[in-house]
Amino acid sequence: MNRPPVNSLNTEHLEQLHRALVRLENEKCRGMILSSSSPTVFSAGLDIREMYKPELEKARKFWRTLQDMWLKLYSTPYPTVAAIHGHAPAGGCLLALSCEYRVIVPNVKIGLNETQLGIVAPQWFQDCMRNVIGERQAEKALIAGHMFNTEQALQVGLVDEVAADKAACIARAEAFLASQANLPLLARKTVKLGFRNSTLSRLMTGREADTKIFIEYIFQPKVQKGIELYLQSLSKKSG
Template sequence: MQRPPANTFNLEYLHEITNSLDEISKQKLKGVILTSAIPNIFSAGLDIKEFYKPDLQRLENFWSSVQDVFIKLLDLDFATAAAINGHAPAAGCVLSLSCEYRAMVNGNYKIGLNEAALGIITTPWIQAMMYQVIPMKHTETALTTAKLFDVDEALQIGLIDEIASNKEDAINRCKQYIRKFDKIPLHARALTKQRMRQTPIKILREQRDEDIRMFVDVVMNPSVQDNLKDYVEKLKNKKKK
């Protein structure tokens, strides 16, 4: 990923990712590794500019595009791994959860779903993705408190699988994970993976319209817009310093 300064997802970038996933899904690959070309940032998640005082039609298209990306990621036939080379809050964390394996670089980095801090409710399919990786009790506590985990905490609860010394090490660990399936028939592996992931995939496919309506309603809530205004102001002040 390479969308400076923080690999945030706006509508256009989501379309780019969708097109890339369509292309790689046509190839006979052993696996794919997600990582970032930006030092110290895996992805800061969704672009706040898409939420704050949004155009309603664009907002609906934006969330539909988010759904598209994660349906494709969850349903890929081949192995997926994330080399997390920096901070991964919010949708950055969701991106890593969509993968089967996660290696995170050791450092002063955070990972987790902190949407509740902005008054935004985590949708059912994202909740399902998280509690397929970590226990439901940990998921509930993390989501309701907007918890961001440091690297050691993330390993302890299973949010990541390994700690790497640097980005190259993280990528190598991801490659080692993918090589585990060299002698496993692709079809059997893919079907097993898809059945294991059927809960979030089913929610995404069968409840798309309801999910979009819920997302739009939450984002357009006046209290959420006030929270987003405060957040945007804080970001502006940080840039001035």
């Protein structure tokens, strides 16, 4: 990912990710490492500006594009690994959870922290975390909007291993892909999608309802006020 400064996911960036995933699948990709050009951030998540005073159709397109990208990432027939050498809140955590394997570096924070921002993580975000760390741990983390540090993430199984630095993180990601290289492709794909089918189906059969919930939520005056205050706080930090 290369959208400075923090790989925030706006409509354009989501479209780029989706096109890349489609291309990799068409080219019979044998494995993908999802990483970041930023030295400190994997992805800061959804671009909050896409949700501030939006036009209806633009907001709808933004959410549909996010759905498209996630469906493609979560259902890849080839192995995927997230090399998390920077912070991964909210949508950044979703990207990592959507991969099959996760390698992280020290001193990183990762989690679905939407609750802390006054936002509710969509059901399919929640499903991704539940599938990785289990029902009870996911419930506690999602209610609190908890951001796990590196050690906590490893302890609960949110990540699979810790690497010393970015270079080691990429090397361990490559090692995971190498460990999958000799597995029969059809059998591997069938097992993977068997585990992920119910999560994928929940969104595929409920896309319109999910979009409707998002639209109704972000157009609430109190939500818009919260987004405005958050953007103001970001502006003060940058200033």
